[in-house]
Amino acid sequence: MSSPVSSRNSKSSHPEAPKEEAVTETILSNTLEYEQQLHSAAPKLHGRKLTAAIAFVAGTGFTLFGYDQGVMSALLSAKQTSTVPSYHAECSPAAKRGSFIMIEGSLITFGIMVSYWIDFALFWASGSSAQWRVPIALQIVFAMIMIAGILYVSHEVVTLTASRSLKISAQLPESPRWLAKEGRNIEALAVICALEDKPYDDPLVQQTYLGIREAVAVESGSDTGRSSLREIFTGGRSQNFRRAFLGVVNQCFQQITGINLITYYATLLFERLGIDDVKSRIIAACNGTEYFLASLIAIFIIDRIGRRKLMLFGAVGQCLTMVLLAILGSIDNSAAQIVSAVLLFVFNSFFAVGWLGMTWLYPAEIVGLRIRAPANAFSTASNWIFNFMVVMVTGPSFNNISWGTYIALNAFIIPVVYFFFPETAGRSLEDMDVVFALAYNEGVSPVQVSLRKDVPLAGTPEADEILGLRSRHDEVKVDKREKE
Template sequence: MLGVPRYFGLRGNALNLAISWIAGLDFLLFGYDQGVTGGLLDLPSFTKYFPDIDPESVEGTLKADRETNQGIAVAAYNLGCFLGAVFTIFVGNPLGRKKTIFFGSVIMTVGAILQCTSYQLPQFIVGRIVTGWGNGMNTSTVPTWQSETAQAHQRGKLVMIEGMLITAGITISYWINYGFAWIGESEVAWRFPLAFQIFFALIIFGGILNLPESPRWLVMQGRDEEAIEVLVALNEKPPEDPFIKNEFQSVKLTVLEMSKGSYRSLFEMSDYREFHRVSLAYINQMFQQISGINLITYYAPKLFKKINLSQNNYPKLLSACNGTEYFLASLIPIFIIERVGRRKLMLFGAAGMSLSMVALAITLWALDNGHPSGGPGQAVFLFVFNTFFAIGWLGMTWLYPAEIVPLRIRAPTNALSTSANWIFNFLVVMITPIAFNNIGYQTYIIFAVINAFIFPVVFFFFPETRYRSLEEMDDIFKKSTNLFNAVTNSLNEPHRYDKNGQLKSEYIAEFEQNERVRESVYEKPDSSHSSS
């Protein structure tokens, strides 16, 4: 690579950190894209070119039409993300993890260029869709690439860190919007924030091709020697080391197991209860979006403007402070996810989000009816809602689906559940300006009811996966005879692994026996081939 050492000369922990840095940068870019547009919608230099998405300067039917146009323009990004995620289902494996991320970043760059050079609304919307398409490809691939190159005991924490980096990107976009809002009527106030996306994308596609490919993907392609070379570099051990041999054998067995699955398998109800588990993964992703988080993420400046603080760019300042607090709250689950468990965090988040939405409905009603005290309450509970979401749901939907489904259908389930995230994201972002224009504070009541509904669904139907291996989850669902007792089984079944991920002594003999059976299943075709 033009004289640059392979993997930039990195090995072991340094190489793992480089992979995590590029993966994290992609999720930071994901967050930046989510947050940047909302702060531009009220800029005079922006609405001058796109008056059709400026409802504030008109009334009546024209205002409603412009609210709809605004929803379409902003949500076009999420529609692009959905299309990109679906597209990746078909091109992800043929291209490989690295090339998919490379082309996704290139597409995002093209989309950002289209947006920041727009003079007409159609070009801006097309740019939003193109940017989303690239992001959909990346967000469908980066977690897989990182998890397949990371050491096993780091994966859960890394997934929660990815969630935290989304909020970091949102925060950066809010502060940039606030800073550039002070430069007056210049078009730079909105063209630069949109163009700044390119900076992150350039780093990603400039570095990704010189980092390791996924060993699992290489084995899937029959490139075993390259897979071993990657494992050697990632673990900084010689090829003959027993750890490398065992790790390679584990990858081979994993690929063999995954080859048994198909999209048809998603809808089966064998002893593994595949459709039951796929439904939980899909609903988990859907719940994250219909909670209402993105009505705040995308429209925070507009919501803060409603509390009569439109002077001195206060809405953008409050949005930036809101994003900063959101980022700080997202650090909490990184440290408590394993101690507290998945269910408790989801329940805590759903309850808090529902109550926050009730408070937002009450304070907006008060504000609309001439009670100025509703303004500060509105501002406070926009912060409070984000806090509960960050702790309970931000990173959870990137972690839980992978833990709940059998290995053989993990890949197609991940694609399906990710598409749910984007299509419901699109729905919320699309309807938010229309809903506020037509039903006002009752918009919050809808989301309060939805979050209240999420609580019992999680309580009765979502089993706990903390300290559970995929094999343990298989056994738990095999023992489940209906939709309800999977939760009971997950809470009552003894754990095979301790909090450090070590197999308990009473299960070691059983584990070794199972490994011998798996290895014999894998090696049998080879032995029959050699005897023929």
């Protein structure tokens, strides 16, 4: 993300970026697209757990000391942003998955808040390269902490033995879904036991394990085998294309809401309201602080309220806020300017609750296991592509039709979410395979099925029948040969 607080003499914070910046952004966007193609294969070779952390440190180093700073940091940042949500979603229980990934969203806004205040402090170092090197260098500290946690934090993993279980100390485990997809079923079962803190023959562990095995088998006809990009464009019971497309659209919607207009150009917006340059930067930093605090709300309500309601709440609130900003923009007095400044804080609050973490949660839970890595790569690529578009078109659209651009875009989001986005709250990742297969079998919308209470859970004989699989209930229970 670009630094939200510009330097005293910087032109980059202005919506109408110079031509040279436009060329750089174009190269950057194309590079990101290519990187997402490369990334879709990375988890298959190395797993999900190290990809993000190594990319983070490497990207920061290249940015500090390399010549192609924008390209290298974008390459490795994109790898990180499409890997972490997948790993987190695949290791989280269904009942708390939303809350856990909303924490990621809050950490994003925490970083934005810190960057605002750091950049404000460095605002006074005009003309020195420290103005941009110091904020970037500080990111290494957090990346090193992340790598240390991944490599050295011990995690208790249950290994399967004839004596029922044996606890050993191991590093942070790979995702059980990824392990199963690679055919490492015993390891997958061991990780499930560790995450649930239950023995391997516990009903919950067995049901989760069965559901994952079914997810691996449902599109391939076997328990192993690698996916291909072509599978993303298939339909049938799996509805892969529809699900991957929902993830892409979800990421696009986050970018077109108008949040980056405020995040990137907050200082300029406050200056246009007649506030001097120093105060406008202080208010922008306060805006970032409020943004972080508002993001904490979603952590506590996402799993109780559900994904659809929060997305609709956010879009409606954002649309109404933009309407009020448009009305106040035609009133030329200090009171209207103060209210407009407050509304920028309000907009951030609606976005933080409804959309901030949602676009990292929803694409990871809506797609099937076999296509999760490439589908998330595509959805993340769409996020960065639309981020590029926001940077390029914000100036012309804002100057020509003011807030109307974002009123229209937020209004468009509402019916699309209502009619096309299924609810994923409270369901395991494998349960969503059953939801889409049942909708296909009955010829109805997946949205309708997702709101029903009678959908069989993944791993049950009823779910096997819906998915077109022979029952694995007795087949995949661990026998003595597997224990050895």
